[in-house]
Amino acid sequence: MTEALDAIDRAILNRYQGDFPICSRPYQEAAQTLGISEEELIKRLQRMLENRQLSRFGPMYHAERLGGGLSLCAMRIPEAQFDKVADQVNAFPEVAHNYARDHRFNMWFVLATETPERIDSVLQEIEQQTGFPVYNMPKKKEFFIGLKFEV
């Protein structure tokens, strides 16, 4: 059973979903802001990571700016063929994650390729292998990527 976050854990999360310092002793600097010790901050982060209350602690990279291609793609697969197509799609190493969703468009996956140009060819390969169209929905504009999640 995962233990609940206490007031200090929440203060850490609410203060440091960004702005973690880049300096020689960043945990010490952050801990001072929070009024706790460096060891305690490290210990608490470790515990929240082990409990999966944090998925990660560190830099969050902007995938498109790393030079690769990235896109969200959707497919409409008849129920009877769903598992087979899921296996075919998942076999592509470029498919980073894939979710089944309750909708006519019932398969949604993220493609991450080493170059932006590779997106189209991987899409075509998936269409050829599965026999179903892939709806490519790359982002045209980003409005916000959460930084304000209050706990």
Next chain:
Amino acid sequence: MSDSDSTTLDQLDRKIILATQSGLPLVASPYQAIAEAVDSSEKEVMRRMQRMLESGVIRRIGAVPNHYSLGYRGNGMTVWDIPDEKVESCGEMIGSLSFVSHAYERPRHQPEWNYNLFAMVHGKDRDEVAHKVALIADLLGEDNRGHEILYSSRILKKTGLRLASDK
């Protein structure tokens, strides 16, 4: 800089990215620990990470909360059909809401898919998500020509970020 631009990254930048994409070392001098792993100096690692932060290659450095394990069990991908000329102002409005974590404009595929604005809405359960979606619909008023909530029923695959290889 637009979203599709990529900043020039050299081999040391890439080594630093690979060494840190799963997290910052939980030791007193994490940048020193990274420097040792990538065969560089603490000062150089800090300089490069600062530069990547300023250029937007690093969005931010800090804690990434796991919505699901923090009790937000009802995460819905909401999709909206917004007039093209309004999508920017509507997107900014939706993106600023505290319960929305990502908001993007994406292409329509008419006639099968008319939605051009996507927003991830988080709530304790599906009822709370539905309530928040109704709130968004109220805020959008007549700019909303239709919307749906797509809940995920199963994770079929989940892997980490793939980084372009060197050269």
